[in-house]
Amino acid sequence: MILKKNPHTILNAYNDATGITAAFNLNLLTRINKELNADFNIEQFQHYQTYDPISGACRSYLVSLADQVVNIDHTEIIFKENELIDMEVSQKFSEADIKELAKKTGFEIDGEIKDSKKWFIDSVWKFK
Incomplete structure (x- = not known):
């Protein structure tokens, strides 16, 4: 089973040409x-x-993409150009x-669901 695939395959899945991620x-x-009553300018990220x-x-x-100030419910957050917001870790x-x-x-695997290519596993665990 190939869960850890070629790095380009994984990166391309998340950095997809259609822009889903x-x-x-x-x-x-x-x-x-x-x-939350904020004013993010989505075009600036x-x-x-x-x-x-x-x-x-x-x-x-x-x-x-620019120095900017975002307000979230009367709280100012300052972003510098090229500053990152850490969104997720998969x-x-x-x-x-x-x-x-x-x-x-302290768990044991109680079951697994695999995709047709066997590239992914959803693993169901139970406490021993």
Whole structure:
């Protein structure tokens, strides 16, 4: 089973040409605007993605494209040009990593759901 794929495959999945991950992360700013009375200018942020094949961490950021001030419910937040907002970490594990992590934390694997290519596992754990 190939859970830790070629680094380009993983990076391309998150840095996709259609912009799905970028839209997902930028949507958080839209929601903050609506739900927390903020004034993010979405056009002033750009999606940036990294993947570290050694640690398995795939990180998403939003980059401020200018010096700007954002207000969230009467609180000013200052962003410098090129400052990052750390949006998410999607951790990639090998099958052996998953088994070891379950064992080390006192769990056992009770079941697994795999995709047709066997590139992903949703692992169901239960406490021993």
